[in-house]
Amino acid sequence: MRDKQKSTWFEKFDQHKYLYSYLLIAAYLLINNSINASSVWMEHNRSNDVQIQMWEPYVWEYSSALSTLILLPFIFALFARMPLRFANLGRQLFIHFLITILYSAAHVGLMVMFREWVYMLDGGNYDFSPWLREFWYEYRKDAWGYVFWLILYQVMQSLYARLKGEASLVNDQEEAFCAKPDSMSAPSPAPSPDFLLVKKLDKEFLVKIDEIEWLESAGNYVNLHKQGRIYPLRGTLNDTIARLSDKGFSRVHRSFAVNLAAIDNIQYQPSGDGKITLKAGNTLNLSRRYKDDLKIKLSSP
Numbered sequence: 001m002r003d004k005q006k007s008t009w010f011e012k013f014d015q016h017k018y019l020y021s022y023l024l025i026a027a028y029l030l031i032n033n034s035i036n037a038s039s040v041w042m043e044h045n046r047s048n049d050v051q052i053q054m055w056e057p058y059v060w061e062y063s064s065a066l067s068t069l070i071l072l073p074f075i076f077a078l079f080a081r082m083p084l085r086f087a088n089l090g091r092q093l094f095i096h097f098l099i100t101i102l103y104s105a106a107h108v109g110l111m112v113m114f115r116e117w118v119y120m121l122d123g124g125n126y127d128f129s130p131w132l133r134e135f136w137y138e139y140r141k142d143a144w145g146y147v148f149w150l151i152l153y154q155v156m157q158s159l160y161a162r163l164k165g166e167a168s169l170v171n172d173q174e175e176a177f178c179a180k181p182d183s184m185s186a187p188s189p190a191p192s193p194d195f196l197l198v199k200k201l202d203k204e205f206l207v208k209i210d211e212i213e214w215l216e217s218a219g220n221y222v223n224l225h226k227q228g229r230i231y232p233l234r235g236t237l238n239d240t241i242a243r244l245s246d247k248g249f250s251r252v253h254r255s256f257a258v259n260l261a262a263i264d265n266i267q268y269q270p271s272g273d274g275k276i277t278l279k280a281g282n283t284l285n286l287s288r289r290y291k292d293d294l295k296i297k298l299s300s301p
Contacts, residue, residue, distance in 0.1 A: 022073075033064065067107050082095070215256065
């Protein structure tokens with residue numbers, strides 16, 4: 001009964017997950033920035049010569065929060081298209097570093113614009129100068145905020161995938177309990193499909209298995225790499241390879257499997273490991289643990 005209630009609760013949440021998540025983030029920013037604004041006002045009140053009006057710290061903090069809320073959907077969409085993985089870690093860090101600069105520039109631009117409007121309505125002017133020094137001041141906070149949102153996104157995605165898996169398991173168990181078997185014979189193994197149905201960014205894609213170049217383990221998902229695009233499939237690398245057992249895929253590393261038809265060449269190293277270069281130009285690590293199995297599959301007719 002408790003599992004059924006958990007499944008029902010999750011199904012209701014799943015229908016409006018983006019709205020609920022956005023409202024939770026908005027509530028967090030409202031509380032956090034309200035505390036920051038009141039702290040700034042209290043700091044200025046410690047001296048007898050108060051240089052700011054009471055509403056100004058709230059304008060500063062709320063304009064920052066509003067700018068963040070505007071940018072977050074784009075940031076989260078970017079995180080979905082660029083899931084974190086262990087391969088090419090240096091390249092990922094460099095890309096995220098460049099994105100922090102763009103994110104901070106957009107955040108500062110929106111924030112200053114909102115403040116200018118409010119100060120103009122009050123008959124004054126908001127001075128954001130010197131620009132270089134002030135931008136560096138804001139960039140430090142924005143870069144740290146970007147890291148926070150990135151970590152939060154990864155944690156919530158992992159938690160969401162786990163809850164979704166548990167809810168799906170409860171539903172499957174109930175269907176199995178209610179179903180009446182037609183016979184006592186063991187089911188025959190199903191042949192590998194020609195397509196995989198992958199949900200990405202609220203869209204469903206039919207990914208042709210023959211066009212998948214390589215598979216990459218990513219936590220509770222397997223990233224399907226096809227023609228420069230990544231399609232996250234729920235499951236483990238072991239299960240996915242077993243599912244595609246007759247489609248020409250071979251495991252070559254703890255985190256990778258490759259479509260044999262996509263291989264261009266293989267280079268072996270004295271250590272026993274190797275490098276696999278694909279026709280598309282990607283390079284995968286070949287572990288010596290899987291080298292012999294790969295050679296057998298490549299030599300099979």
